Amino acid sequence: MRKLLILLVAAAFVFTMALPAMAADERTVTLYGSARMETFIQDFDKETSSSLNFDDKDLIWRLDASSSRFGARFKAGDLGGNVEIRPNSASDMRHWYGTWNFGSGTLLLGQTWAPSFMPICDECMIGGGGFLSGYGDLAGGLRTGQIRVTFPMKAVNGNLDLAALTPTSNTTDKGAFTADTDATIPRLEAALSFASGAISGKVLAAYGSFDVVDTNNKDLSVDSYFLLANVTGSFGPFWLSLAGGIGQNMADYGYVSGNVFNAGYSTLSAGIVDVDQTRFVAELGFKLSDKAALFVNYAQLSEERDSLTTAGVSDEDEKSAMAFGAIITVAKGFTMTPEVVITDEGERTTAGVKGLDRGNKKYYGIYWQIDF
16 A cells, blocks of 8 residues: 555656646646545344344444545646545555547546446445445446547537446356356447436446356357436435446446346256346435435345256346435535435345345444545
């Protein structure tokens, strides 16, 4: 972590000192940071654990090492960039990319949010937000390496994003096809954002493909796709956001949140069996004042695939969650978000046999954030 911090400061220094003189009036470097704490109780029913036969309640009181960050934004004429790190030793780089405005659009190279990162929930207590993506919100591919071109679309008051992302692979449930994986194309995403008056939103399509290989060099293709959309409308002090989508083999694509099943090899068909997924999420909010707002979320995620072992039946999973919270601005740059999150872990069907109810998980507490 210390090495990355030194590198970040050195990059800012080199950027300001080494640019051509003709760009001297345009170059800027902006440093920023965010410190965040999670303070909440997690209360799990005994059914949510395969190893415990009792309810479990724990206090969580910790730095949010995933979403706290320190970064630098660079700008020099048509060139720009962002380097951002966090105090997480397992994964300390959040963003590292450069941009070039070529007139009709902008080229981006490096690691940042994928276009498919399009959540609508304001829930943030657990991990700085995104928890409800495990239950239906749209977190997409999070931050990943990519080459992306963005074109302004004046007709819809938005942007068109075309991105080629780092390919992924997955050998889980692939039977004997685990000797190797081959990818010949990047993951592809295309997104269109739009706005009109009090309404704004985004639609996205994505595709990915890789081969799994057995020890005899026989290969099978695993193809993934998904179609997503979100829309938000403001009506006086109220706002309403809706989002959802459908997809195939989203876990194999690398879609980060909530996936239970993977595309799998079936001896019944001697081929790959696909997973179908459906997501839905909604948020209703009310702005009390410039200092406070209330929100409520509901999210639902469903998955289904044909059984890998039993003909004529399927594996199924459905779960949902609700969140209630308030966003309170204590001072400029300082917010508190008291929240309650309740999940319904549902029932999972395996090879056509429905399992026991998996109980509920409850979280309640406050998320603290100071941006500087």
